[in-house]
Structures are given as structure tokens and as C-alpha cells.
Amino acid sequence: MRSSWKRKRLQKFILILFSVCLILFLIGSLARHHSINVANQPSSHGNQASKSVINKTNFLVTDPVFRKPVTFDNPARTIEVGLHVENIHGLSLADQTFWVEGWYWLIWPEAIQKIIDQNKIDLKNMVELTNQVEDDSMVIEPEPGQPLQLPGNFTYQLFRVSGKFYADKLTLEKSPFQKIVLPVTIETRPLVLSCTKGGPPCVHLKPQIYQDKTESLMGLYSNLNGYEYQGAQVVSYIHKYNSNFGVGEPVDFPSVDFSFIYKANPIAAFSQYLLPLLVIIGVVLASPSLPGSIGDVRLAIPSTALLTLIFLEQSYLTTIPSLSYLTFLSWLYVYAYILAIIFFILYCWGTHQYITASEEKKRDTEKRIDRIDIYFQIGGIVALLVAFPLAWYLSG
Numbered sequence: 387m388r389s390s391w392k393r394k395r396l397q398k399f400i401l402i403l404f405s406v407c408l409i410l411f412l413i414g415s416l417a418r419h420h421s422i423n424v425a426n427q428p429s430s431h432g433n434q435a436s437k438s439v440i441n442k443t444n445f446l447v448t449d450p451v452f453r454k455p456v457t458f459d460n461p462a463r464t465i466e467v468g469l470h471v472e473n474i475h476g477l478s479l480a481d482q483t484f485w486v487e488g489w490y491w492l493i494w495p496e497a498i499q500k501i502i503d504q505n506k507i508d509l510k511n512m513v514e515l516t517n518q519v520e521d522d523s524m525v526i527e528p529e530p531g532q533p534l535q536l537p538g539n540f541t542y543q544l545f546r547v548s549g550k551f552y553a554d555k556l557t558l559e560k561s562p563f564q565k566i567v568l569p570v571t572i573e574t575r576p577l578v579l580s581c582t583k584g585g586p587p588c589v590h591l592k593p594q595i596y597q598d599k600t601e602s603l604m605g606l607y608s609n610l611n612g613y614e615y616q617g618a619q620v621v622s623y624i625h626k627y628n629s630n631f632g633v634g635e636p637v638d639f640p641s642v643d644f645s646f647i648y649k650a651n652p653i654a655a656f657s658q659y660l661l662p663l664l665v666i667i668g669v670v671l672a673s674p675s676l677p678g679s680i681g682d683v684r685l686a687i688p689s690t691a692l693l694t695l696i697f698l699e700q701s702y703l704t705t706i707p708s709l710s711y712l713t714f715l716s717w718l719y720v721y722a723y724i725l726a727i728i729f730f731i732l733y734c735w736g737t738h739q740y741i742t743a744s745e746e747k748k749r750d751t752e753k754r755i756d757r758i759d760i761y762f763q764i765g766g767i768v769a770l771l772v773a774f775p776l777a778w779y780l781s782g
Contacts, residue, residue, distance in 0.1 A: 453623040456640065458592050465579075466493040467513065467572050468594040469644045472605035474568060477613075479706050482556055483519060484568050487548045488605065493594065496539040498579075505578050509533065509543050513591070514575040516641070517552045524549035555645070558706055559782035561713040562655040565616065566648050573625060573641040581624060581638035591640035593620045603644060612655070613648040620644055659715055662698060666691050667722050667770065670729055674763040678755030679748070681737030688730035695722050717777030725766055732762055 458464055469490045476485035510526055518524050529544040536542050555567040574591055581588035596602035600618035621643040630636050673687040699719045736755040743751040
């Protein structure tokens with residue numbers, strides 16, 4: 387009879403455990419589906435991240451709404467642009483900003499020089515860095531002296547650049563083990579160097595990369611604390627604006643994205659974000675080992691853990707921007723909250739059972755509480771093992 391009662395309680399517990407996991411899975415799937423739909427909607431300002439395929443002549447992008455691929459078929463109206471970043475620093479995921487120090491250069495043919503002379507264009511205004519923020523902090527200085535004349539009637543000008551940039555391509559689903567893309571976007575600025583319907587042939591902006599090696603884009607001080615540099619990606623395209631800026635037809639501008647890819651160091655991310663959470667979870671999971679007779683001590687553990695979890699998660703959330711989805715770490719916090727609440731309810735029940743039991747039944751009541759505690763302890767450990775792969779899947 388007693389063995390049958392144990393089996394029924396164990397079966398009920400397992401059923402509840404898997405029901406909770408199923409509910410979390412369904413909620414996570416719906417949240418993930420919603421976040422994917424939001425991410426796939428076109429951006430109002432045309433800065434959505436896009437994958438690319440790069441070769442020597444064509445730079446293809448997959449955002450047909452605001453970006454279209456370009457073929458460099460008119461050398462007379464092609465400006466070459468290069469970039470070398472000496473230092474990337476001051477990364478703020480919460481603000482989605484970072485600082486860049488380095489150089490960029492422009493090489494243009496005689497036909498473009500005639501346009502510059504006719505329109506009296508300042509060489510600093512030939513292009514703009516479209517994702518830069520805080521104009522007051524942006525510094526662009528041409529190399530002293532006259533532009534360099536190259537063979538074939540080409541002109542070369544080098545610029546020193548220092549400024550703060552906006553990173554719109556952050557994908558933090560796997561946070562704190564995320565990859566981040568830090569772009570520097572260069573785009574022609576004057577209207578005479580754009581693509582207008584019915585106007586002259588388009589002016590193209592073509593990346594110039596030393597020996598076609600993206601390693602040449604980064605300099606000595608390109609390391610970010612807590613991250614590992616993974617490489618660079620270069621994308622050239624025509625930026626299609628959905629505005630005519632008040633005159634005529636909508637205008638397209640040639641653009642180039644120089645994107646630098648970093649991956650969070652797994653050891654640093656684990657020790658900074660995951661280890662404190664696991665310590666709290668471990669304390670909660672170990673608490674059922676305490677005797678059922680000390681209910682006041684047992685009750686203090688999950689309640690204290692809940693408060694600690696709240697402050698710990700809030701501290702984590704201040705390091706990332708507001709998101710429309712849950713990250714990998716956020717899903718683990720969901721598990722930790724549920725675990726602490728379940729154990730708190732369990733200890734409330736156990737304390738009530740022990741206090742209300744008569745003196746002659748207290749010993750048997752304590753044994754029953756301890757026996758049920760073991761079931762919950764094992765269930766919590768199993769749920770933790772399930773939570774890790776489930777959270778990784780639900781985070782995309």
C-alpha cells in the first residue's frame with residue numbers, strides 16, 4: 387500500500403514537471419516566432435542587417451527593400467574607398483555604440499574630379515559615415531598637403547577619422563555567448579554623386595581591400611575586452627531611400643559596409659554571467675537536504691534566492707538594450723524563478739504540515755516531508771539539465 391502511494395506521488399510529480407516544461411516550450415516557441423516575424427519586417431530607415439556573398443566584381447546583399455546589389459561596370463564613375471581601423475573601443479551594448487579610430491581613403495578618376503571641381507565639393511564632404519552618432523565628437527581630418535595624383539589620372543586622398551558609431555546589427559539571442567557585428571558604413575554624400583532617375587549614370591562606391599584580404603582592415607589595437615575578433619565582412623550596395631527628400635524622385639546612394647565581427651569569450655561570459663546564477667540555483671537545489679523540522683530556515687532560502695535573482699537579472703539587463711525576445715540567459719532566469727517559487731511553496735506546505743502535526747506524529751511527518759523533498763530535489767536537477775538545451779533552442 388505504501389509502495390503504491392509512493393509510485394502515485396512520483397508519477398504525479400513527473401507529470402507536473404513535464405507539464406511545466408511543455409508550457410515553457412510553447413511560450414518560448416510563440417515568443418521566438420513573434421521575434422522572428424518582427425525581425426523580418428522591413429526597417430523604416432533601411433539599416434537592417436543582411437548576409438552577403440563577396441567576390442572581386444559583385445557584392446550581393448539580400449535586403450531588396452533598401453539595398454540592391456551593384457556591379458562595377460563603369461570605371462569612369464567609380465570611387466574606390468578603403469578603411470583601416472587602428473582601434474575599436476568603448477563598446478556599449480546597452481546603447482549599441484562603439485568608438486573607432488583609424489583612416490579611410492578615396493581614389494577617384496578624372497570624370498569624378500570634374501564633378502568635384504564644377505560643384506566645388508569639399509573633399510571631406512564627398513562621403514559620409516552614415517552610422518556615426520554625436521556630430522560633436524566626430525573628427526575627420528584630411529592628410530596634410532594636396533591630394534596625391536596617381537597614374538591613369540586618378541586622385542588619392544587619405545583621411546584620419548575618430549568617432550562614435552551605432553551598431554544596428556546586434557543579435558543577442560545567445561547572450562552572453564553572442565556574436566556582435568560592428569559596422570562602419572560609408573556612403574556618398576552630395577546629390578551629384580548619387581543615382582537619380584533620368585539623371586547621369588550612377589556613381590559607384592567600390593571597396594578597396596589590400597590583396598583582397600579583410601585582415602588588412604584591422605590594426606594593432608583592435609581587441610575588445612571580453613571578446614575575440616572573428617574577422618571582417620565587406621558589402622557594397624546601392625542604398626535605396628524611400629524618400630525624395632522634398633524634390634523629384636526617390637534618390638539612391640552608393641554605400642559600403644565595413645563590418646567587424648566579434649564573439650564573446652566563453653570563459654569570461656561564463657564566469658561573469660552564468661556562474662553567479664548557477665551558484666544561486668545550486669543553493670536552492672541543495673536546500674531540500676535540510677531536515678523538514680527547521681521550516682523557518684528552509685523558507686528563508688528560496689525567498690532570499692528570489693530577491694538575489696531579481697537584482698542579478700536587473701544588473702544583467704542594464705548591459706544590453708531593450709529586446710523583443712528572451713536571450714539564452716533570460717530563459718535560464720525563467721527556470722531559476724520557477725524553481726525558487728516551487729521550492730518556496732513546497733517549504734510552506736512542509737512547515738504547515740510539521741507545525742500542525744501532533745507530537746506523536748511529528749517524526750513520521752518529518753520523514754514524509756523529507757521523502758517528498760527528495761522527489762522535488764531530483765526533479766529540479768532533471769529540470770536544470772533540460773533547461774540548458776531548451777533555453778539554447780528557444781533563444782534561436
